[in-house]
Amino acid sequence: MNFDDTPEEAAFRSEVRAWMQANAPHELEAELQRMGFGSAGASMEASKAWQKKKAEAGYSCPSWPKEYGGGGFTPIQRVILAQEEGVFAKLSGPFTIGHGMCGPTVMHWASEEHKRRLLPPLVSGEEIWCQLFSEPAGGSDLAGLRTRAERAADGSGDWIINGQKIWTSGAQHSDWGLLLTRTNPDVPKHKGLTMFFLDMRSPGVEIRPIKQANGQSHFNEVYFTDVRIPDSQRLGDENRGWEVSLTTLMNERAAIGGSMSTGFPELLELTKMLELDGRPAVDDPMVRSRLAQFAIRQSGLAYTGMRSLTALSRGETPGPENSIGKLVAGSSMQEIAMFALDLMGEAGVVDDPEIAAREGWFQAVLMRSPATRIEGGSDEILRNIIAERVLGLPGDIRVDKDVAFRDIPTSGRKN
Structure with missing residues (x-):
């Protein structure tokens, strides 16, 4: 496995590095370095300004076709761009769902007219997208959704939407959303779904931010009351929305799994700063044992990611690496944050950045990390995918697989 740049890749890296040095908002670098997962992000104004600047250079959505606002670069060039952008990539947080999940779905399923209208403003950060999938009664069973279309x-051909979504990231900032609905309850649950894209300012759309344990409101409830959507905003065939949703979900695993940090380097730094019994925590045998366990896992994640990079460099499609990465990194992040706070003792309860160790970095991560084990596919769903589709193990017994959705009992009664 050779990770050295080819001459062409080295030239591209040099070009990107020079552009980043000349254009990145270096005045924000120290703030971004301190920002951990779960910390309050940079201002939306700063994020949009950086996104627009990247788009003008072709560095936003680098692998997308140029006619839709992308850079038209190769997959390995996209990797080089991400490496050279470094800490400034944290400014792209508000656009992750649009760029990583919604955009590819629109690109695959929408009409040419809609692609040319919707994708360039998404690339440049002028418009933000969200993903309207999860529902209160569905849990991890996406196909069990109840929002009706x-x-x-009046014979117009339009659709009327009623229902509720929950845990919708960034809905309060979004201009558009991908909306998965049920259009036929008389067939098995996977076969009666239809996908649309929705203007989030449509009459009848109500967004209620959810107050989280960390004081932020990244997630939202979204209610639909007689929301009208033109049939032209349908993606894919009527009642074939599950097929469309798989495009979104596959890209979601890649977008999340390929970029998630565990916090191990920060933990190692913390153990060198903290003292236990009058000596650095890193010298304690039990601490070193836990560090070794985390280091092994971190190494496994790194080399699994390299397998994905190797596939990209050969023009191949990566396999299950991103699902594995998301599963392992999500649990590792939570465990590392908990161990860090245990080391801090009573000081671990202090989350004020002005006085907390590492400015409350681990406290912020711990309060946000449980969501990583649910969003983008829960741990249980990912384990099933890896077991069934990668290892070839027998699938779970699914007694509702061939039952019409309206005949599936729920809470002791039928739908």
């Missing part, structure tokens, strides 16, 4: 009675 019915044809309008």
Whole structure:
């Protein structure tokens, strides 16, 4: 496995590095370095300004076609761009869902007219997208959703939407959303779904931010009351929305799994700063044992990611690496944050950045990390995918697989 740049890749890296040095908002670098997962992000104004600057250079959505605002670069060039952008990539947080999940779905399923209208503003950060999938009664069973889409009675061909979504990241900032609905309850649950894209300012859309344990409101409830959507905003065939959603979900695992940090380097630094019994914590045998366990896992994640990079460099499609990465990194992040706070003792309860160790970095991570084990596919769902589709193990017994959705009992009664 050779990780050295080819001459062409080295020239591209040099070009990107020079551009980053000349254009990146270096005045924000120290703030971004301190920012951990779960910390309050940079201002939306700063994020949009950086996104627009990257788009003008072709460095936003680098692998997308140029006609849709992308850079038209190769997959390995995209990796080089991400490496050279470094800490400034944290400014792209508000656009992750749009760029990583919604955009690829629109690109694959929308009409040419809609692609040319919707994708360039998404690339440049002028418009933000969200993903309207999860529902209160569905849990991890996406196909069990209940939000209804019915044809309008006026014969216009439009659709009328009623229902509720939950845990929608960034909905309060979004201009558009991908919306998965149920259009036929008389067939098995996977076969009666239809996907749309929705203007989030449509009449009848209500967004309620959810107050989280860390004081932030990254997630939202979204309610739909007689929301009208033109049939032209349908993605894919009627009742074939599950097929469309798989495009989104596959890209979601890649977007999340390929970029998630565990916090191990920060933990190692912390153990050198903290003292236990009058000596650095890193010298304690039990601490070193836990560090070794985390280091092994970190190494496994790194080399699994390199397998993905190797596939990209050969023009191949990566396999299950990103699902594995998301599963392992999510649990590792939570465990590392908990261990860090244990080391701090009573000081671990202090989360004020002005006085907490490492400015409350681990406290912020711990309060946010449980969500990583649910969003983008729960741990249980990912284990099933890896077991069934990678290892070839027998699938779970699914007694509702061939049952019409309306006949599936729920809470002791039928739908």
